[in-house]
Amino acid sequence: MNLYEYMGKEIFRKNGIPVPDGYVIESASQLKPFKKPSVVKSQILLGGRGKSGGIKFAKSDADLKAAASELLGSKIRNLTVTKVLIEDMLNIKKELYVSIALSRSDREPVLIASNSGGVEIESVPQNEIFTKKIDPLLGYSDFIGREASAFMKLDPEIGKQFRSLLVNLYNVFVNEDCELVEINPLVITGEGNLIAADAKVIMDSDSFFRHKDIVITDPEKTPLELEAQGKGYAFVELDGKIGVIANGAGLTMATLDALTLHNGKPRNFLDLGGTDNVDIVVEAFDLVLKANPKAILVNIFGGVTKCDTVANGIVAAKNKFSIKKPMVVRLSGVHEEEGRQILKDNGIESYPTMMEAIERVVKVSEVQ
Amino acid sequence: MSVYVDENTKVIVQGITGHQGSFHAGEMIKFGTKVVAGISPGKGGTKFQDKVPIVNSVADAMSFSPNATMISVAAPFVKDAAYEAIDAGIGIVYILTEHVPFHDTMEIVHQARRKGITVMGPNGPGITVPGKCKIGIMPNQIFRDGDVAVASRSGTLTYEIVEAITRSGMGESAVIGLGGDPVVGLTFIDVLKKFNDDPKTKKIVLVGEIGGNNEELAAAYIKANIKKQVVAYITGRSAPPGKRMGHAGAIIEKGVGTAESKIKAFNEAGVKVADYPVDVPKLLR
Numbered sequence: 001m002n003l004y005e006y007m008g009k010e011i012f013r014k015n016g017i018p019v020p021d022g023y024v025i026e027s028a029s030q031l032k033p034f035k036k037p038s039v040v041k042s043q044i045l046l047g048g049r050g051k052s053g054g055i056k057f058a059k060s061d062a063d064l065k066a067a068a069s070e071l072l073g074s075k076i077r078n079l080t081v082t083k084v085l086i087e088d089m090l091n092i093k094k095e096l097y098v099s100i101a102l103s104r105s106d107r108e109p110v111l112i113a114s115n116s117g118g119v120e121i122e123s124v125p126q127n128e129i130f131t132k133k134i135d136p137l138l139g140y141s142d143f144i145g146r147e148a149s150a151f152m153k154l155d156p157e158i159g160k161q162f163r164s165l166l167v168n169l170y171n172v173f174v175n176e177d178c179e180l181v182e183i184n185p186l187v188i189t190g191e192g193n194l195i196a197a198d199a200k201v202i203m204d205s206d207s208f209f210r211h212k213d214i215v216i217t218d219p220e221k222t223p224l225e226l227e228a229q230g231k232g233y234a235f236v237e238l239d240g241k242i243g244v245i246a247n248g249a250g251l252t253m254a255t256l257d258a259l260t261l262h263n264g265k266p267r268n269f270l271d272l273g274g275t276d277n278v279d280i281v282v283e284a285f286d287l288v289l290k291a292n293p294k295a296i297l298v299n300i301f302g303g304v305t306k307c308d309t310v311a312n313g314i315v316a317a318k319n320k321f322s323i324k325k326p327m328v329v330r331l332s333g334v335h336e337e338e339g340r341q342i343l344k345d346n347g348i349e350s351y352p353t354m355m356e357a358i359e360r361v362v363k364v365s366e367v368q
Numbered sequence: 369m370s371v372y373v374d375e376n377t378k379v380i381v382q383g384i385t386g387h388q389g390s391f392h393a394g395e396m397i398k399f400g401t402k403v404v405a406g407i408s409p410g411k412g413g414t415k416f417q418d419k420v421p422i423v424n425s426v427a428d429a430m431s432f433s434p435n436a437t438m439i440s441v442a443a444p445f446v447k448d449a450a451y452e453a454i455d456a457g458i459g460i461v462y463i464l465t466e467h468v469p470f471h472d473t474m475e476i477v478h479q480a481r482r483k484g485i486t487v488m489g490p491n492g493p494g495i496t497v498p499g500k501c502k503i504g505i506m507p508n509q510i511f512r513d514g515d516v517a518v519a520s521r522s523g524t525l526t527y528e529i530v531e532a533i534t535r536s537g538m539g540e541s542a543v544i545g546l547g548g549d550p551v552v553g554l555t556f557i558d559v560l561k562k563f564n565d566d567p568k569t570k571k572i573v574l575v576g577e578i579g580g581n582n583e584e585l586a587a588a589y590i591k592a593n594i595k596k597q598v599v600a601y602i603t604g605r606s607a608p609p610g611k612r613m614g615h616a617g618a619i620i621e622k623g624v625g626t627a628e629s630k631i632k633a634f635n636e637a638g639v640k641v642a643d644y645p646v647d648v649p650k651l652l653r
Contacts, residue, residue: 102470102474102550102551104550104551104579104580104581104582104617105555105580105581105582105585107473107474107477107478107551108474108478109474122622135478136471136474136475136478137475137478137479137482174471177469177471179470179550204469204470204471204616206443206467206468206469206470206616207469207471209443209444210444210469220610234612234613234614236608236611236612236613238606238608246524247524248522248523248524248525248614249522249523249548249613249614249615249618250520250521250522250523250524250525250526250548250575250577250603250614250615251522251524251525251528252613252614253522253525253577253578253603253604253606253607253613253614253618254525254528254601254603254644254645256606256607257603257604257605257606257627258644259606260605260606261605261643261644266606269607269613269614271614274505274523301524301527301528301531302507303505303506303507303524303527304391304505332528332531333507333527333531334507353646354528354644354645354646355644355646
C-alpha cells in the first residue's frame with residue numbers, strides 16, 4: 001500500500017528522520033495562523049504534483065487561505081484532493097536523492113543514492129547513481145553509508161548527518177515492512193541541515209497483521225475494490241463491459257488477456273481463489289454485478305474448487321439477484337459433468353473449454 | 369535423481385492437521401508420494417489417516433530421514449516453520465502459504481542459501497514429477513509421464529497448460545510452481561539449469577506473468593545456454609499498470625514488468641510465446 005506523503009513523514013518523524021515542521025488539514029477552517037513562508041502540498045499519490053499545480057507557496061495569511069481553499073476539493077489528473085499538508089518552506093541549498101527498495105531479482109534490499117535529487121531518478125545518468133545491495137540477514141552497517149557519502153562527495157558534516165539518516169531509513173524499511181522508502185528531494189538547507197522534503201513509502205499489505213495501527217484506506221483503490229478486499233477477494237476494476245469470475249490469479253489474468261485478444265473488454269478481474277463454498281461464489285457475483293457489466297463470464301478450472309459447487313453457486317446467485325444479463329460459463333476439471341448438468345437444468349449455458357466460452361461471451365456482449 | 373524430487377524423496381508436512389494441510393497430504397499419498405511424517409505442535413503421538421505419524425516438531429521428525437518438507441501453516445508462522453526446517457537441514461523446503469510478508473521470505477531465502485537448502489514458493493502450487501513424487505496442491509489427474517518440463521509463476525493456469533499438454537498426447541517430466549509473490553525461492557534460471565541437466569526433459573515450458581524481470585533474465589540465459597526447445601506463455605497483457613492482479617508479484621511498476629517486454633525478450637531468444645494457454649502444446653510440436 002502506497003502511503004500519502006504526510007503518513008510517510010509521520011513515520012519518518014517517529015524514526016528520527018528530519019522532516020519540515022507541518023500539519024495536515026481537510027478544510028481551510030483548520031488552518032493555523034500564518035507564521036513563516038509555507039508550502040501547501042496536495043496529498044495525492046502522483047509523481048509530478050508540482051508541475052500539475054498541486055503544490056503552492058504562501059508568504060502571507062491571505063496566500064495560505066487562498067492556496068488551501070483552491071487545492072482542497074480540486075481535481076488533479078482525476079484525483080480529488082481531500083487533504084493538504086502545510087509545511088515550513090525550506091531554504092534549499094542542494095537536493096539529493098536516497099531510497100531503499102526491494103530488488104525482486106536479487107531478493108534483497110538495495111540502497112540507491114545520488115547527488116542529483118529533485119528529479120526522477122530514472123532520468124539521472126547511471127554514473128551519478130550509487131547502488132548497494134544489502135544482505136537482509138546482515139542488515140545495514142556504517143561502511144555502506146561511508147561508501148555512499150564518498151561516492152556522492154558529501155562534505156564531512158553533511159556526510160555525518162546522511163549516515164545517521166541511513167540507519168534510520170533502513171530501520172523504517174525493515175520495521176515497517178516496506179517495499180520502498182524514498183526521499184526525493186533530500187534537502188541540504190542553507191543552515192547546513194539535511195531534511196526530507198518529500199516521503200514516498202510503500203508498505204507490504206501482507207504484513208498488516210503485525211502493523212495493527214495501520215488504517216487500511218488504500219487511496220489507489222476504488223470503493224468497490226475496497227469492499228472486495230474487505231471480503232477477501234482479489235478484485236480489480238477495469239473499463240470494459242464483460243464481468244469476469246475465474247479461479248486463480250494466473251488463470252483470471254489469462255482470461256482477461258484472451259477476452260482482449262478477441263476484442264472483448266473485461267470489466268473486472270476477480271479471482272475466486274481455491275474454495276469449495278457456494279456462498280463465496282454468490283458473494284463474487286454480488287461484487288461483479290455492482291460493477292454493472294453487460295455480460296458475465298465464469299471461467300473455472302476445477303481442482304480444490306469443485307465445478308459442481310461453482311455451478312450451485314451460479315444458480316443460487318442467478319436466483320438471489322434475478323440475473324437477466326447473459327452468462328457464459330466454462331467448467332473444466334473436478335466434477336465438471338455434474339456442474340454442467342446443474343447449469344443445464346437451470347437454463348445456463350456452459351462450455352468445456354476456455355476458448356469456446358470466450359468466443360461466446362464476446363458475441364453475446366456485443367448484442368447487449 | 370529427476371528434477372529436485374523423485375521416488376525416493378521422503379516428505380514431511382508442517383501443518384498436517386490444518387484444513388489445507390490434511391486434504392493435500394491425503395492427495396499426495398494417493399499420488400504415491402512418500403509422506404513419512406506430519407508436524408503439528410501439541411498433537412504429537414497421533415497418526416494421520418491411521419498411518420502417517422504426527423510429531424510435535426521438525427527435530428522429532430528427523431528420525432524418519434526426510435529430504436523435503438511442505439509448509440502449510442498460516443502466513444504469520446511461515447518464517448518460524450521455515451527456519452525450523454532449515455535448522456534441521458532438510459534439503460527442500462516448499463512453502464505453499466499465500467500472503468507471507470516478503471521481508472520474511474527474503475530472510476528465509478538468504479538463510480537457506482547459507483545452508484545450501486532449496487526454498488520453493490511461497491504462494492506456489494508445489495512440485496510434481498509424474499509417477500514419482502508430488503509435493504503441493506496440484507490436481508493428481510492432469511499429469512502423464514513424459515518429456516516436457518514446466519515451470520510457472522501461477523497455479524490454476526499451470527493446471528490448464530499441463531492438462532492441455534497431457535490431452536495433446538505428450539506428458540511431463542517435471543512441473544514446478546515458483547510462486548506468485550514478488551520474492552520467491554527459485555528463479556526461472558535456477559529451474560532452467562535443472563531442466564537442462566535432466567536427461568529425461570527434452571522440451572521446456574515457462575509460464576510467466578507481469579511483474580519483475582525474471583522472464584527477461586531467463587530469456588538471456590536461454591539464448592546463451594539452453595539447447596532444448598523452450599516455449600513460453602505470458603499472462604497479464606491486458607493488465608493496467610500499478611494494479612496488483614491477484615498475485616502480490618503481478619504488478620507493472622514504473623514501466624517495469626510489462627508483458628510486452630517479456631514477450632519481446634523471449635522472441636529475441638528464439639523462444640516462441642503462445643497467445644493462449646491452449647496453444648502451448650501446438651508450439652511444442
